[in-house]
Amino acid sequence: MNKKAQQLHRLTPTEIRAAFSLAGIFSLRMLGLFLILPVFAIYAEQLAGVTPLLIGVAIGAYGLTQAMLQIPFGMLSDRIGRKPVIVGGLLLFTLGSVVAAGSDTIWGVIAGRALQGSGAIAAAVMALAADLTREQNRTKAMAVIGMSIGLAFAVSLVLGPLLNTWIGVSGIFWLTAALAIAGILVVIFLVPNPDRSSTHRDTSPVRDQFARVLRNPDLLRLDLGILLLHMMLTAVFIVVPVTLRDITGIAVESHWMVYLPVVLLAMIFMVPFIVIAEKRRKMRQVFLLAISAICLSQLGFILFQASIVGFTAALLLFFTAFNLLEASLPSLISKMAQAESKGTAMGVYSTSQFVGAFLGGMLGGWVYGQFHLVGVFLFGAGASLLWLLVASGMRQPSYLSSYLIHVGTLDPLTAQELQMQLREIPGVGEAVVMGQEGVAYLKVDTQSVDFALLDEFSVAET
The missing domain is CATH 3.30.70.100 (Alpha-Beta Plaits)
Structure with a gap:
C-alpha cells in the first residue's frame, strides 16, 4: 500500500475519539436496557397486577417504541442535527428509567420500559459516526461500536444478578437513569462536532430505497431471521431465571456464576465458526448450523432443566449460536443489499430486531401463562424450526x-x-x-x- 493509501486508511485522532465516545454512548444505553433481563421475571412477581403476560410485555415493551421511532428519529437528525436528537433520546430514556424505578405496579414498569425504548437513538448515533469519519475508515468506526454493543449485552447478563443482590431491580432502574445521564455528558463533552451533516447511504435509511429493500427476498429472509432470534431471546429470559431458581435449584444471587462462564465460553466458541464462515466462505453452512443449534438448545432446556450441568450446557449452546447469528446477520445484510441501499437495509433490519423483542415478550409471556416453562421452550423450538425452514432457501452470499x-x-x-x-x-x-x-x-x-x-x-x- 502506497503512502497516500496508508494516510487514507489511518484513523485520525478525531475519528478515534468519535468511534470510542459513540461506542461508550451505545454501551451505556444497552446496559440500561439489558441489565434487568436476567432478573426481572423474578422481581416482577412482587409487583401489583402482575400476570405472566404482563411480565413479558414489560420485558419487551422497549422493542415496540424502538421499532416505531428509530427510523423517524434518524431522519429527524438529518434536519435538526445529530446531537439534539441523541440528547433528547437519552433524556427520554432517563425519564423511562425513573418511571420504572418508582413504580410498584407492573403497568408502571411497562410504561417506563416503553419510555426507555422511545429514546431511539441508534440511527442518529450511526449517522453521527458517519459524519465524523472518512469513507475509507467508516467500517472501522462501526466495528468499534458494534463490538461495544455485544460487550454491553454480555456484561449485563453477569452484572444484572449481582446488582439485583446489591441494590434490587428498582436500584438497577435508578442506575440506568444515571448511565443515561452519563451518556448525555459524553455527547456534550467528548463526542466531536461534525463539520457538516449529510445523509450517508451506507449507514442511514434513504426514502427512495425502501421499496427496493422491501422487495428483496434475500433481505426479507434475513429480517425475519433477526426478528425470530430476538423474539426467542426475550421469550427465553422470561423463564430461564425462574427455571434456574425453582427447578435447577440455584439461588438468585448465584445466577451470575452460571452466566459468567457461559458468556465467556460462548464468545470463545463462536470465533472458529466466524473464521470458517468468512475466510473459508462457508457462510450459508455455518448460518444454518447455528439456527439448528438454537433449536437444539431449546430442547436441551426442556430435557435438562433439573440438572445444573445439563441446563448450563444448553445455555452455552444457545449463547454460542446466538452470538454467531448476531454477528453473521449484519454481515449477510451488507453482502445481500445493493451498494447504495445498505443503510436502508440496515434500518429495516434493526426495526425487525426490535419488533422481535416486543413479540418475544408478549407471546412468550402469554405462552408462559398458558403452558408454563416447557411451553415457552417449545415455542422457541418451533420458532427456530420455522426460521430453519425459511433460511434453507437462502442462496450462497456473494462475499462482497x-x-x-x-x-x-x-x-x-x-x-x-x-x-x-x-x-x-x-x-x-x-x-x-x-x-x-x-x-x-x-x-x-x-x-x-x-x-x-x-x-x-x-x-x-x-
Missing part, C-alpha cells in the same frame, strides 16, 4: 464487502463515466457513483481487489 470512496461532487455525465471505470477494476462487483453526494458506493471482493488502485480515485483530504 462494502467499500466507499470520496470522489468529490461530480456532474451526472462524469459520475457515470467514473462508475463505468470502477466496475472494470478486478474484484469490484458493484459500483454506484452518487455525483451530488460525492461518494462512490462499491461492493468488492476483499481477497482480490487492489485497494491502493481504488484509493487512487479518492479526492479525500489526507
Whole structure:
C-alpha cells in the first residue's frame, strides 16, 4: 500500500475519539436496557397486577417504541442535527428509567420500559459516526461500536444478578437513569462536532430505497431471521431465571456464576465458526448450523432443566449460536443489499430486531401463562424450526464487502463515466457513483481487489 493509501486508511485522532465516545454512548444505553433481563421475571412477581403476560410485555415493551421511532428519529437528525436528537433520546430514556424505578405496579414498569425504548437513538448515533469519519475508515468506526454493543449485552447478563443482590431491580432502574445521564455528558463533552451533516447511504435509511429493500427476498429472509432470534431471546429470559431458581435449584444471587462462564465460553466458541464462515466462505453452512443449534438448545432446556450441568450446557449452546447469528446477520445484510441501499437495509433490519423483542415478550409471556416453562421452550423450538425452514432457501452470499470512496461532487455525465471505470477494476462487483453526494458506493471482493488502485480515485483530504 502506497503512502497516500496508508494516510487514507489511518484513523485520525478525531475519528478515534468519535468511534470510542459513540461506542461508550451505545454501551451505556444497552446496559440500561439489558441489565434487568436476567432478573426481572423474578422481581416482577412482587409487583401489583402482575400476570405472566404482563411480565413479558414489560420485558419487551422497549422493542415496540424502538421499532416505531428509530427510523423517524434518524431522519429527524438529518434536519435538526445529530446531537439534539441523541440528547433528547437519552433524556427520554432517563425519564423511562425513573418511571420504572418508582413504580410498584407492573403497568408502571411497562410504561417506563416503553419510555426507555422511545429514546431511539441508534440511527442518529450511526449517522453521527458517519459524519465524523472518512469513507475509507467508516467500517472501522462501526466495528468499534458494534463490538461495544455485544460487550454491553454480555456484561449485563453477569452484572444484572449481582446488582439485583446489591441494590434490587428498582436500584438497577435508578442506575440506568444515571448511565443515561452519563451518556448525555459524553455527547456534550467528548463526542466531536461534525463539520457538516449529510445523509450517508451506507449507514442511514434513504426514502427512495425502501421499496427496493422491501422487495428483496434475500433481505426479507434475513429480517425475519433477526426478528425470530430476538423474539426467542426475550421469550427465553422470561423463564430461564425462574427455571434456574425453582427447578435447577440455584439461588438468585448465584445466577451470575452460571452466566459468567457461559458468556465467556460462548464468545470463545463462536470465533472458529466466524473464521470458517468468512475466510473459508462457508457462510450459508455455518448460518444454518447455528439456527439448528438454537433449536437444539431449546430442547436441551426442556430435557435438562433439573440438572445444573445439563441446563448450563444448553445455555452455552444457545449463547454460542446466538452470538454467531448476531454477528453473521449484519454481515449477510451488507453482502445481500445493493451498494447504495445498505443503510436502508440496515434500518429495516434493526426495526425487525426490535419488533422481535416486543413479540418475544408478549407471546412468550402469554405462552408462559398458558403452558408454563416447557411451553415457552417449545415455542422457541418451533420458532427456530420455522426460521430453519425459511433460511434453507437462502442462496450462497456473494462475499462482497462494502467499500466507499470520496470522489468529490461530480456532474451526472462524469459520475457515470467514473462508475463505468470502477466496475472494470478486478474484484469490484458493484459500483454506484452518487455525483451530488460525492461518494462512490462499491461492493468488492476483499481477497482480490487492489485497494491502493481504488484509493487512487479518492479526492479525500489526507
